[in-house]
Amino acid sequence: GENVEQHPSTLSVQEGDSAVIKCTYSDSASNYFPWYKQELGKGPQLIIDIRSNVGEKKDQRIAVTLNKTAKHFSLHITETQPEDSAVYFCAAPSGANNLFFGTGTRLTVIP
Amino acid sequence: DTGVSQNPRHKITKRGQNVTFRCDPISEHNRLYWYRQTLGQGPEFLTYFQNEAQLEKSRLLSDRFSAERPKGSFSTLEIQRTEQGDSAMYLCASSSDSSSGELFFGEGSRLTVL
Numbered sequence: 001g002e003n004v005e006q007h008p009s010t011l012s013v014q015e016g017d018s019a020v021i022k023c024t025y026s027d028s029a030s031n032y033f034p035w036y037k038q039e040l041g042k043g044p045q046l047i048i049d050i051r052s053n054v055g056e057k058k059d060q061r062i063a064v065t066l067n068k069t070a071k072h073f074s075l076h077i078t079e080t081q082p083e084d085s086a087v088y089f090c091a092a093p094s095g096a097n098n099l100f101f102g103t104g105t106r107l108t109v110i111p
Numbered sequence: 112d113t114g115v116s117q118n119p120r121h122k123i124t125k126r127g128q129n130v131t132f133r134c135d136p137i138s139e140h141n142r143l144y145w146y147r148q149t150l151g152q153g154p155e156f157l158t159y160f161q162n163e164a165q166l167e168k169s170r171l172l173s174d175r176f177s178a179e180r181p182k183g184s185f186s187t188l189e190i191q192r193t194e195q196g197d198s199a200m201y202l203c204a205s206s207s208d209s210s211s212g213e214l215f216f217g218e219g220s221r222l223t224v225l
Contacts, residue, residue, distance in 0.1 A: 006153075032212050034212065034213070036216075041218065042218050043115070043202055043204070043216030043217050043218050043219055044154065044202075044214075044216050045216065046213045046214070049211075049212065049213070089153045089154070091153075094156065095167065096167075097142075097144075097159040097161075097166060097167045098144065098156040098159055098167065098169075099154075099156070099214065100156070101153030101154050101155070102153050103151070103152055103153050104151070104152070104153050
């Protein structure tokens with residue numbers, strides 16, 4: 001089955017700086033890689049995803065890059081704002097019907 | 112609000128008691144998932160329904176856990192003879208065939224077993 005490792009577990013950045021979170025996965029057949037954001041007291045919410053037929057996807061200040069050869073993918077947040085503070089999870093498919101989530105990165109944006 | 116709804120939001124129980132959680136998915140979603148999340152960890156898959164059929168169960172789902180989705184709409188997750196190790200956030204998510212893989216999570220039901 002799939003295994004996903006996520007680093008770092010905590011990340012503090014100054015407002016306006018960039019943040020990068022990295023994940024590695026084990027199953028070379030995986031073809032879908034989402035990123036979820038979880039705010040305090042809420043369930044995770046999808047913020048961006050990428051499929052294996054592209055190497056990069058961007059949505060305003062958020063981008064995800066995928067390196068299939070190395071089996072890793074990264075989340076990039078530029079021009080960070082205090083409202084970006086949350087826990088971020090990467091994930092990859094595990095079996096036909098579910099996702100295997102990483103252990104999460106707690107991002108703190110310091111005003 | 113037409114998102115995924117979970118009840119109760121918090122449950123405190125004594126070891127050995129039974130508890131039941133309910134999930135109301137987004138109305139047109141045919142797929143429903145239960146995940147468990149402990150402090151500092153990512154969600155861990157428990158089980159998956161497509162309509163009323165339970166198609167997949169994790170090894171995490173011991174025989175004390177049972178989930179149902181009798182009419183293909185709401186779902187319940189029951190834990191019998193609770194143990195302290197069952198303390199966690201139980202998250203429900205739903206999706207449809209046209210969701211392109213996106214899971215829509217509820218806010219979770221937090222269980223504390225004393």
